Amino acid sequence: MSKSNNKLSIIPLGGVGEIGKNMTAYVYGNDIIVVDAGLKFPEEEMLGIDIVIPDITFLIENRTKVRGVLITHGHEDHIGGLPYFLKLLNVPVYGTRLTLGLIEGKLREHGLLDLVKLNVITNKSVIKLGEFTVSVFNNNHSIPDTVGFAIDTPEGVIVHTGDFKFDYTPVDGRPADFFKLAELGEKGVLALLSDSTNAERPGYTMSERVVGQTINDCFASAERRIIIATFASNLHRIQQIIDATEKFGKKLAVVGRSMVNNITIAHELGYIRMNPGTLIDPDEVNKLPAEQVVVLSTGSQGEPMSALTRMARATHRKVEVMPGDTVIIASSPIPGNEKFISRTIDQLFRIGADVIYQAVSGVHVSGHGSQEELKLMLNLVRPKYFIPVHGEYRMLKRHSELAVSTGVDPDNIFIVDIGDSIEFQGGKGRLGPKYTAGNVLIDGLGVGDVGNIVLRDRKLLSQDGILVVVVTLSKQDGAILSGPDIISRGFVYVRESEELLEEANKIVTQTLGKLVSENVNEWSSIKNGVRDALGRYLYEQTRRRPMILPIIMEV
Amino acid sequence: MSKSNNKLSIIPLGGVGEIGKNMTAYVYGNDIIVVDAGLKFPEEEMLGIDIVIPDITFLIENRTKVRGVLITHGHEDHIGGLPYFLKLLNVPVYGTRLTLGLIEGKLREHGLLDLVKLNVITNKSVIKLGEFTVSVFNNNHSIPDTVGFAIDTPEGVIVHTGDFKFDYTPVDGRPADFFKLAELGEKGVLALLSDSTNAERPGYTMSERVVGQTINDCFASAERRIIIATFASNLHRIQQIIDATEKFGKKLAVVGRSMVNNITIAHELGYIRMNPGTLIDPDEVNKLPAEQVVVLSTGSQGEPMSALTRMARATHRKVEVMPGDTVIIASSPIPGNEKFISRTIDQLFRIGADVIYQAVSGVHVSGHGSQEELKLMLNLVRPKYFIPVHGEYRMLKRHSELAVSTGVDPDNIFIVDIGDSIEFQGGKGRLGPKYTAGNVLIDGLGVGDVGNIVLRDRKLLSQDGILVVVVTLSKQDGAILSGPDIISRGFVYVRESEELLEEANKIVTQTLGKLVSENVNEWSSIKNGVRDALGRYLYEQTRRRPMILPIIMEV
Structure with a gap:
């Protein structure tokens, strides 16, 4: 219950009606907290643009009120806008150890590392930021150390899931905090903001372990070298690749800048387990017998300049794909990348490699929960109000139908655009005013100078x-x-x-x-x-x- | 058996290692026949290019030998290059009635109609072109009147499938010519050139009738207007939409230039059955009660200028999508169009329409056979040699694996690029020389002037x-x-x-x-x-x- 004339406003500044640049502002009286500061990759018509970040005019105009940025996990669509954000608004950042490790790399590149206060959180943390008290719960996702937030406000508790799936057999042995979520639900949750990415997908998303089994099978049957490409941030999958390498007595070379960076950071922080001697330098690949070699690479989206594409075109400095090699593309195409990836696959087949990819086998599972998992979250949290986030309009729409099916009152669901606000006062929610929000285009060093x-x-x-x-x-x-x-x-x-x-x-x-x-x-x-x-x-x-x-x- | 020193050469000039611009030349002595003359839509990096057609330098250089062009069916990737081809090389064209009806429209636009000799064929036709004797067999595909060719040459019979699926319950009641195919196989086929589009897809492709059932279900439950978008050439599906319109006592308005054109041609030629009074003018849409209206539209790929996209954006002159309308997108996205179609779906949901699309229901089936159908074709025809065509490299590769699984000798399979030739002499096949082949880019009126x-x-x-x-x-x-x-x-x-x-x-x-x-x-x-x-x-x-x-x- 509200004790004053104040109200709680929730303002998504990115991530609704779109995939990417996730950012949500929570406002109560003189306090603002922000969850996530992501980037988005440019739409087709944004020619020459490198990345897109949220317009944070609203936050700049209220700069003295902003108490901090809370980060759910280390993916680009949640952290990629952070350096630009912090240049304009230097506030404390809160994230788990791995998330902050990945953020540190970015801040170093932007010359911001020494200027920003980074605060490590765990699922035991309780973060007091003005009128907000934020507690943390563990989630499963395609990158380790992912969390969601329970934001206690004078109006009630808001649960902000961040990206999630429910993986009952997680690779890192770190399950979701079911009890915390259920306890929140039992005590009463005012509103749930939940990940809508897979709201169109029926059933359950499979456990990441399924991919581990497929990788093992591929390793068992490969006769010559194995080249495996996946997302550089999917450290669970990378761990399973390392495990398979060790199990089959092979050696692992890592190529591609982001893959090397992420593995280095994750290994230093203890998020990757690896025996001494497993890792070899890419220079050694050609010196070892073919059946001992595993090459772990970027380029699972067929990106023209990535390591895998260069290896396929024989323009990589150190590794070349050879006839008889097994190439595993352990990812699914992000919409828009289908043609790039098909070309790379074709090129690999032309060389005479045996290519294993999603259309014909199970080397990828999603990091986002499907419909039954979204309903499980709704059942655990039992929110009074529901705000689907992290999705294009049709996904938000579908997610809201799922919420209704679990008993949420259709009048208590808000499908919103960026800049819309949802206000809560005296336990009642309503649409509030619309604030400035939009795309800021980054082209080279220029931020917002391309219109x-x-x-x-x-x-x-x-x-x-x-x-x-x-x-x-x-x-x-x-x-x-x-x-x-x-x-x-x-x-x-x-x-x-x-x-x-x-x-x-x-x-x-x-x-x-x-x-x-x-x-x-x-x-x-x-x-x-x-x-x-x-x-x-x-x-x-x-x-x-x-x-x-x-x-x-x-x- | 070869009776002279001559040999048979098969030269794919388009359609292998790519999707689109299908064209194959068959050469024996002083005679050349060409099967299909398609176009391809430009790759992402072909900026400003409208369409791409095959380089026919080889045919121009041998212009006195070219006896005719045989067309399998009326899709753009098989007929779209024909006007450009005929401007350079005016030879007789052979096709079924509907195929020629669609070709006539193109030739009229290019001012060629009176200059070209069009010859109607059926599955009873036997076409004698120099040393070639071509017979025709019926196929099922996503456009009516689709055929394949059995090309009898002094070296033996070549079966050229064209695009096909096996639909055991075809909408037009015109099954595939199983007996002809089996008889060819029984007598002995030298080589099979077969459609590889769905070689990566396990199982069988469903009958087009399945879509008819879904359409009926949608019509039964829609409470207001129905707007349905599909490929303008899929006359089977269009027939089923007309049937549903009549069954439920509704009226049909048609919008989108290519949809109007195709239905007009097909109706005139008797490929569309429709009661008098079913069709209404789009102007009448707003005068009728909502529950009586069906609008059939182009734009199932979310093309920015298409009728559906304009209706969704309220920029169409005659029809606007209203809250409560049911919009059915009866197609699947062609690779590269996913984002366009998603945007249109989002826009329709925003208006408040109920949108039915592939991700959540069965309103589309493919026109190409899946793996089991490709194996059935191989079993019927039992070719000595196999040349997978109509597909990107990985599809050709996968198709060749299917061929091996049905008993084709792996040494008798040729996976080729455009311009490669396969030569047959004395019953033996081998790779021959490489001929000029490639992409001719068309930008506006310019043919090949953009390099x-x-x-x-x-x-x-x-x-x-x-x-x-x-x-x-x-x-x-x-x-x-x-x-x-x-x-x-x-x-x-x-x-x-x-x-x-x-x-x-x-x-x-x-x-x-x-x-x-x-x-x-x-x-x-x-x-x-x-x-x-x-x-x-x-x-x-x-x-x-x-x-x-x-x-x-x-x-």
């Missing part, structure tokens, strides 16, 4: 290229002194289209003559005249619309 | 845009008379980056001064100098590499 106009130009340029038309006119009578010269980039290859460009030249000359004879002397009118006449001609001839940039000089 | 350089420029332009640097130098002393002016498109938005561009200006001025003082006077050296200095500065400041186009004038 719609630049993207629109990149789109135009990518479709039909550009023609630059250069001409010098006489100041006195407007006669053409030099040019027109037409320079084409990405439109047509000049040598193949001389006739077209010659005719284009004539059109420009005629147009300029006409404009001058009509005494048009505003620069913008002359440029538009040239652009229109030339554009019309080129469209007639080619059905293309290149960008046309007239450069008219006067001397 | 690697243009595509590379488009790629560069799409990533970081372009900077045009304009400066006028004095002919006498090289002093700068005007400029440098820097024009940015797709790099940064100028108003946001004034400082950066001012500094860039200074760099250009300094560089030019230095080059002039060093008496560098070759244009290319001056331009390269400016490009390098500016590029270096911009990369340091932004980590981006825009295209830089220096335009240096001398007066």
